[in-house]
Amino acid sequence: MTWAGYAVAQDKAPLPPLKDGWSRLQLETYTSGCTLTIMLPARRDYAAAAERSGNPSPKPFPEEQLRASVEPMCACLGLRAAQTWTLAEYMVDSTAKSKPFIEEAIAGGQCKPEGILGEALAAKRPKKA
Numbered sequence: 001m002t003w004a005g006y007a008v009a010q011d012k013a014p015l016p017p018l019k020d021g022w023s024r025l026q027l028e029t030y031t032s033g034c035t036l037t038i039m040l041p042a043r044r045d046y047a048a049a050a051e052r053s054g055n056p057s058p059k060p061f062p063e064e065q066l067r068a069s070v071e072p073m074c075a076c077l078g079l080r081a082a083q084t085w086t087l088a089e090y091m092v093d094s095t096a097k098s099k100p101f102i103e104e105a106i107a108g109g110q111c112k113p114e115g116i117l118g119e120a121l122a123a124k125r126p127k128k129a
Contacts, residue, residue: 016079021087027078034074035067038117042066062116069115076111077101 015024043061050058080101081090090097105111106121113121 016083018082019084019086019089022082026087027075027082030078030081031071031074034077035070038070038074039063039067065116069113069117073105073111073113073117077105080111 015027018027043063046061077098081094081098084090085097101111105113108122108125112118
């Protein structure tokens with residue numbers, strides 16, 4: 001996994017400075033939870049759309065491509081949270097605190113997703129004149 005460009009896989013590369021309470025484990029937990037929050041409804045909605053289409057052989061859900069797009073975004077969002085608030089502060093209202101970071105990412109700013117999710121979101125953005 002990478003956290004906004006920081007590798008945290010097997011090599012256990014050092015993380016940038018974090019606010020109190022955050023650790024590698026907390027960031028990994030954040031990333032997993034964020035990823036599931038996106039993947040589960042996406043999988044469900046994809047299956048529902050395939051069923052509504054009446055296509056007897058729909059394309060399989062792009063699990064690997066979507067996960068490869070979502071995980072780095074979620075890792076970046078977690079790192080931003082960990083550099084902005086202590087874990088205790090963040091937990092008071094994590095949804096409200098995360099919302100501006102998520103909106104910025106969706107709009108193509110910091111933490112914007114790449115790959116299949118990035119392409120889908122870019123296609124929905126209004127074209128600049």
